[in-house]
Amino acid sequence: STWQQTGRLQCRALDVESNRTFLKGDLFQLDDVIEAQQFDREILSAIFEVAREMETIEKKSRGSQILKGYLMATLFYEPSTRTRLSFESAMKRLGGEVLTTENAREFSSAAKGETLEDTIRTVEGYTDIIVMRHFESGAARRAAMTANIPVINAGDGPGQHPTQALLDVYTIEREIGRLDGIKVGLVGDLANGRTVRSLAYLLAKYNGVKIYFVSPEVVKMKDDIKEYLTSKGVKWEESANLKEVASKCDVVYQTRIQRERFGERIDLYDEARGKYIVDRNILSAMQKHAVITLEVDGDPRAAYFRQAKNGLFIRMALLKLLLLGW
Amino acid sequence: STWQQTGRLQCRALDVESNRTFLKGDLFQLDDVIEAQQFDREILSAIFEVAREMETIEKKSRGSQILKGYLMATLFYEPSTRTRLSFESAMKRLGGEVLTTENAREFSSAAKGETLEDTIRTVEGYTDIIVMRHFESGAARRAAMTANIPVINAGDGPGQHPTQALLDVYTIEREIGRLDGIKVGLVGDLANGRTVRSLAYLLAKYNGVKIYFVSPEVVKMKDDIKEYLTSKGVKWEESANLKEVASKCDVVYQTRIQRERFGERIDLYDEARGKYIVDRNILSAMQKHAVITLEVDGDPRAAYFRQAKNGLFIRMALLKLLLLGW
Amino acid sequence: STWQQTGRLQCRALDVESNRTFLKGDLFQLDDVIEAQQFDREILSAIFEVAREMETIEKKSRGSQILKGYLMATLFYEPSTRTRLSFESAMKRLGGEVLTTENAREFSSAAKGETLEDTIRTVEGYTDIIVMRHFESGAARRAAMTANIPVINAGDGPGQHPTQALLDVYTIEREIGRLDGIKVGLVGDLANGRTVRSLAYLLAKYNGVKIYFVSPEVVKMKDDIKEYLTSKGVKWEESANLKEVASKCDVVYQTRIQRERFGERIDLYDEARGKYIVDRNILSAMQKHAVITLEVDGDPRAAYFRQAKNGLFIRMALLKLLLLGW
Numbered sequence: 001s002t003w004q005q006t007g008r009l010q011c012r013a014l015d016v017e018s019n020r021t022f023l024k025g026d027l028f029q030l031d032d033v034i035e036a037q038q039f040d041r042e043i044l045s046a047i048f049e050v051a052r053e054m055e056t057i058e059k060k061s062r063g064s065q066i067l068k069g070y071l072m073a074t075l076f077y078e079p080s081t082r083t084r085l086s087f088e089s090a091m092k093r094l095g096g097e098v099l100t101t102e103n104a105r106e107f108s109s110a111a112k113g114e115t116l117e118d119t120i121r122t123v124e125g126y127t128d129i130i131v132m133r134h135f136e137s138g139a140a141r142r143a144a145m146t147a148n149i150p151v152i153n154a155g156d157g158p159g160q161h162p163t164q165a166l167l168d169v170y171t172i173e174r175e176i177g178r179l180d181g182i183k184v185g186l187v188g189d190l191a192n193g194r195t196v197r198s199l200a201y202l203l204a205k206y207n208g209v210k211i212y213f214v215s216p217e218v219v220k221m222k223d224d225i226k227e228y229l230t231s232k233g234v235k236w237e238e239s240a241n242l243k244e245v246a247s248k249c250d251v252v253y254q255t256r257i258q259r260e261r262f263g264e265r266i267d268l269y270d271e272a273r274g275k276y277i278v279d280r281n282i283l284s285a286m287q288k289h290a291v292i293t294l295e296v297d298g299d300p301r302a303a304y305f306r307q308a309k310n311g312l313f314i315r316m317a318l319l320k321l322l323l324l325g326w
Numbered sequence: 327s328t329w330q331q332t333g334r335l336q337c338r339a340l341d342v343e344s345n346r347t348f349l350k351g352d353l354f355q356l357d358d359v360i361e362a363q364q365f366d367r368e369i370l371s372a373i374f375e376v377a378r379e380m381e382t383i384e385k386k387s388r389g390s391q392i393l394k395g396y397l398m399a400t401l402f403y404e405p406s407t408r409t410r411l412s413f414e415s416a417m418k419r420l421g422g423e424v425l426t427t428e429n430a431r432e433f434s435s436a437a438k439g440e441t442l443e444d445t446i447r448t449v450e451g452y453t454d455i456i457v458m459r460h461f462e463s464g465a466a467r468r469a470a471m472t473a474n475i476p477v478i479n480a481g482d483g484p485g486q487h488p489t490q491a492l493l494d495v496y497t498i499e500r501e502i503g504r505l506d507g508i509k510v511g512l513v514g515d516l517a518n519g520r521t522v523r524s525l526a527y528l529l530a531k532y533n534g535v536k537i538y539f540v541s542p543e544v545v546k547m548k549d550d551i552k553e554y555l556t557s558k559g560v561k562w563e564e565s566a567n568l569k570e571v572a573s574k575c576d577v578v579y580q581t582r583i584q585r586e587r588f589g590e591r592i593d594l595y596d597e598a599r600g601k602y603i604v605d606r607n608i609l610s611a612m613q614k615h616a617v618i619t620l621e622v623d624g625d626p627r628a629a630y631f632r633q634a635k636n637g638l639f640i641r642m643a644l645l646k647l648l649l650l651g652w
Numbered sequence: 653s654t655w656q657q658t659g660r661l662q663c664r665a666l667d668v669e670s671n672r673t674f675l676k677g678d679l680f681q682l683d684d685v686i687e688a689q690q691f692d693r694e695i696l697s698a699i700f701e702v703a704r705e706m707e708t709i710e711k712k713s714r715g716s717q718i719l720k721g722y723l724m725a726t727l728f729y730e731p732s733t734r735t736r737l738s739f740e741s742a743m744k745r746l747g748g749e750v751l752t753t754e755n756a757r758e759f760s761s762a763a764k765g766e767t768l769e770d771t772i773r774t775v776e777g778y779t780d781i782i783v784m785r786h787f788e789s790g791a792a793r794r795a796a797m798t799a800n801i802p803v804i805n806a807g808d809g810p811g812q813h814p815t816q817a818l819l820d821v822y823t824i825e826r827e828i829g830r831l832d833g834i835k836v837g838l839v840g841d842l843a844n845g846r847t848v849r850s851l852a853y854l855l856a857k858y859n860g861v862k863i864y865f866v867s868p869e870v871v872k873m874k875d876d877i878k879e880y881l882t883s884k885g886v887k888w889e890e891s892a893n894l895k896e897v898a899s900k901c902d903v904v905y906q907t908r909i910q911r912e913r914f915g916e917r918i919d920l921y922d923e924a925r926g927k928y929i930v931d932r933n934i935l936s937a938m939q940k941h942a943v944i945t946l947e948v949d950g951d952p953r954a955a956y957f958r959q960a961k962n963g964l965f966i967r968m969a970l971l972k973l974l975l976l977g978w
Contacts, residue, residue, distance in 0.1 A: 071741065107734060634774045
């Protein structure tokens, strides 16, 4: 992308040779975490290793102090309490400190007319790393281009939410034990969800992956991702039969089907909603029963809350890597 | 209650034998702090002892580090800045860290449809203890039933606010020097205030207590509490003459009389309001002059601001006990 | 002022003899930081020296721990994210802890009817220093009169914002290297900005200062400041020609010209706005090129973002001085 060619912010994925090992004390390859495309398989694997170390640290009574004296700003232009608390817990579990605002729009109030770039230049003077949530696609990249300190994208509107994508892949690896050769069902609204699109993108980095798309017609996975998968040699197929798909999958990743996507066609919504929910009936059809979904959280095989915890470990790992290196 | 019989959350009050001593290092008897009924006289007394130790710690320059490495989430579904700051100060005075949200409703926004239980399962992954404020009665109990970490109820709608009840009793003991045999005037709106109801409930645990209810007819203390007091052998009487009552009391606890409780009868409101305010005239009629009220704070005998500080000590004590034990 | 004669809060500026040195460990002369008038030239100079030490501390990896165990409350009655983050960063860079509320109005909600004084008495029980932002002029002084702990005014409505005034003077000294004998252009809306008024007031403490006022007729500097400058022997002149003024200045301090000040006269606004913006054309006319302004931040000579950082150092210095002394 043109972005990769401009300024200090680089996507290093292309530079990383396979089988490189990252030595303790080495610099982290990334200056910022802006989009899922920055990560190749080798970096992912090394990050996941650090995340596993973080699980051990977090279980220890009283956490770690490796980030003591470091200060993180959570600069949120819209509230996202779940994401914010996850990052803030990650920083504090490592001994770091946090400046919080969910009111960052106030910086750019009409009276002040301050640009995002102005705000970033001010906030970077107060802190060592910025975690930013914004309502505009591309905002995180602009922030990273401006800042001389690391920026982590905690979601920029309909754009990217890379730490979510990483934690999804990490959760699948933790639940299933591997990523090569897995069979994944992506279920629900596949057209609009940035997380399911990023997940498909990242899964393409692994060998022998098979993806099943299960969705109502109106919210089918878009062609760009399908073409990308095909170009990477990833097999995929579409199906309307969730139970049959589930019986072939190692893991089912379910996104919520939102009524507002169906407009006037409430009949289609009601039909779709009933069909594509992972319930106990579907679970019993699965072989390995790893499900990442909001809907069946009473079932111990549903990885949803373990997934939230995995998000903590991934964020601890990224904070450590961006501030201290490997 | 049925609640005592279900799940892991237990009200241990009934199990505690009298004259038991709590040894340093023993586990705290309670997993969570949900309602005033959890506390019997012996636990109250032991908690008050810890609160006294906290007074010493807090006065020391630079506080304590006994909760260093522990993380508390203040999960507020509605703002209550006073209560939140009190808990957060308590945690930080002991060296602990805090994750804050006054925006917890955002978790359960329509788009996400997340239940309180879902939120608790997520937040408990980020933290060691949850202090929750909610707008629905019973919410704290539901949270405690779900969480595997301690939950403190910081007020759940018209339900309970147990740390407030504890600090009221603690304040009376600190101001008067004892709880057995005290004479307490409860003044103002006795029908609607959860704090005055909890206070009456807790005072019943002490011997020889006498309670005077002074209130306008429309906001009289309800029969359930009166019957409870009678069943516990606590003497009480009702009076319309605040000055006469004050002359017999060790302490007067005054709640605000709110206009909206009187509906159309503004005349009754105006009459009631004028009658039941503890002013200097009333104070001079009292023997020991301990007043817990908002109205006479210019007077050194009014314990209101000392009461706020006592709330800090009680909360420090509870955080210490729930996280570290006795 | 009458304020200087009442209560414990004092403006010590008058007591300070020239050439006094402040020894390490001496008490700070001020109990609170409420208004720019509290600072004389000698204290300013000593504070700036501490601020320079803070620059060194802040650049050190992992900051300082000199305020470890101290707790600051940012009690904001209206949001001001920039100011709040600056203070909170200052406290945390020194190892201190923070309680935050941007929701302080909630204390005095109609239902509770609590006064500012009541709130301060409660909050001072939770913390060691209060940084307050309020919407009413004079609120900071009232808070300082009430509190037994230091209060810093972080802006009280149209009143004072003393830390902003200090950082402006500090920035000029850092950019130009001295304050005596400097020539300063104050440009833009000079009638309404409290910062430009405080700056003129503080500059009058230095020798041989020359001030140029450049503004549209409707928002000219008011007579009170002009008379004050004259009484202190400070030379000033008014001009409508920014370029000519710039060619004579060491530093230009520009405030935004706000449309709403012009009422119906949009024509005057449009004319004024075009005339009084420091652009590259103006910059090239200047000799030393130090500009404090929002408008030309792409230019390395614009001190705006260095100014934000200077604010951090000034606030670190004040927190240190108020809590620990010299």
